[in-house]
Amino acid sequence: MIQKLNYLTVDWSLDYNKLFPSQQPILVEIGFGTADYLIHLAETYPDHNVLGFEISSQSMDKAERKVENKNLTNVRPIHSTGETALAYLLEPETVAEFHINYPDPWFKKKHHGRRLIKRETVDMLASRLVIGGQIMLATDIREYADMAHDILSNTPSLTNTFDTPWVDDLEGRFRTKYEMKSYREGRTGHFFIYQRNKTPVNHPPVIKELEMPHLFLHSPLNTSDVIERFEQTRTESNGVHIAILQGYANPSRNTAVFEVVVEEHTIDQHCLLSLSPHNGDNNYIIQMSTVGYSRPTYGMHRAVHALGEWITSLHNNAKITAMKLRD
Ligand SMILES: C[S@@+](CC[C@H](N)C(=O)[O-])C[C@H]1O[C@@H](n2cnc3c(N)ncnc32)[C@H](O)[C@@H]1O
Structure with missing residues (x-):
């Protein structure tokens, strides 16, 4: 049985030696849902270690079952919001790639603060990426894509790898469950890939535990x-x-x-x-x-x-x- 992990039980910051048998570049997926894409990453990149962060307990159960059934040792799902992972679990300049597929859109204006993609989160993503590392973002909501483009393209430490704000297709992409449903319903994806450049970044230090009060x-x-x-x-x-x-x-x-x-x-x-x-x-x-x-x-x-x-x-x-x- 794999040990169940959540943000209150793991080290702040994560100790990769305890999580993975060998030390390899880190890929992160935030909001993995059914975990098929997470498993796909682990199977496609055995020379990388994969971390998944998710808030849904049901998705966590699914991911843990799949990891166990496939006997994968290079992937660990962790029950945590992406925001908490960025602030408490991941050290600056340690992640090779972030994958964010179809973040919840939170359509109402009064809920926009709950969106994963916002100024603060993108700054944290840029801080935690290694130089040359990438953020891959997919959304099928045009308004979310416009908002993400506005924030990402105004982040000096990130460079758009495309000539256009986003692309409508990525050849060979593994389609997530949400993505297949969205396509069946007539929507299409907007795909972003931004790369961390050498512009100096403000690195908020990982929030650590204090001594006992x-x-x-x-x-x-x-x-x-x-x-x-x-x-x-x-x-x-x-x-x-x-x-x-x-x-x-x-x-x-x-x-x-x-x-x-x-x-x-x-x-x-x-x-x-x-x-x-x-x-x-x-x-x-x-x-x-x-x-x-x-x-x-x-x-x-x-x-x-x-x-x-x-x-x-x-x-x-x-x-x-x-x-x-x-x-
Ligand atoms: C629309 S679903 C997409 C699921 C999956 N990525 C896919 O494409 O099929 C959004 C997922 O993000 C998770 N989620 C929402 N907010 C999150 C956050 N702040 N941190 C981590 N996961 C989050 C939800 O529980 C849900 O599984």
């Missing part, structure tokens, strides 16, 4: 008192949204856990923070619970701080005594 506090209230006063809180700072949704006390041990949602750059974590006695005398520590699989991100540090502030606001003699947190 800890906050120490003193409070005359015990954990049952704290939970009795519980109120949902929502805060936002520095682009991090934190919701403390629920609290549960375990009076026999004077501990409590809090259910928290942390939303930060491209990722959401739904996790537990614990409050437990530390060094006697009404002293407590807040830290990430060992339940589940959450990562010590900047947002998680802010969540520990938000919880500490709320608990110490409940009593005049309560105070934060120390913390190991990022500002």
Whole structure:
């Protein structure tokens, strides 16, 4: 059985030595759907390693089954948005090719921000490509093609490999499931291939895990008192949204856990923070619970701080005594 991978369980950034038996140039597909094109890449290019990023669990299941049935060792599907992969998983100048086939069009103007192809994503794609590497994009939506052309052609570090904004056919192309349906329904593809040139690029560093967050506090209230006063809180700072949704006390041990949602750059974590006695005398520590699989991100540090502030606001003699947190 291949190990199932998602953005919370893999290394930030990815350690290719753990993923592939031999080190070879990396091809990436974002939004692989049925995974047939992903498998085609792996079979056609055995001298490359292939990574696929997809948000649909059903597509992930299909991809994992296909990889396993075919015994392929040079391809790994990872449950992640493309945006998260670019920010957390892929180092600058490490990818030979990005393949993006028929990204969701998000037709309504108010949803355009959800489109995969936008200024920020294209800049990240350019950063993660090796010099000489390529982005292959296909869309059957003319308006999406116009928008993609506008962004790609205004990216100094990318060069269009065609004389036209896009081409209507690519000889020998492996057709995806979506593509075949689109052609049957009378639409056609618009195909882009852009190459990374030598123009210097701004390389946003990969977002890494931080050290474990800890906050120490003193409070005359015990954990049952704290939970009795519980109120949902929502805060936002520095682009991090934190919701403390629920609290549960375990009076026999004077501990409590809090259910928290942390939303930060491209990722959401739904996790537990614990409050437990530390060094006697009404002293407590807040830290990430060992339940589940959450990562010590900047947002998680802010969540520990938000919880500490709320608990110490409940009593005049309560105070934060120390913390190991990022500002
Ligand atoms: C229109 S389908 C195309 C599927 C496939 N590429 C094909 O051509 O048959 C778009 C796919 O992208 C996936 N997707 C949408 N947004 C994504 C994102 N931000 N990151 C990764 N995958 C995404 C969807 O789950 C879906 O499988």
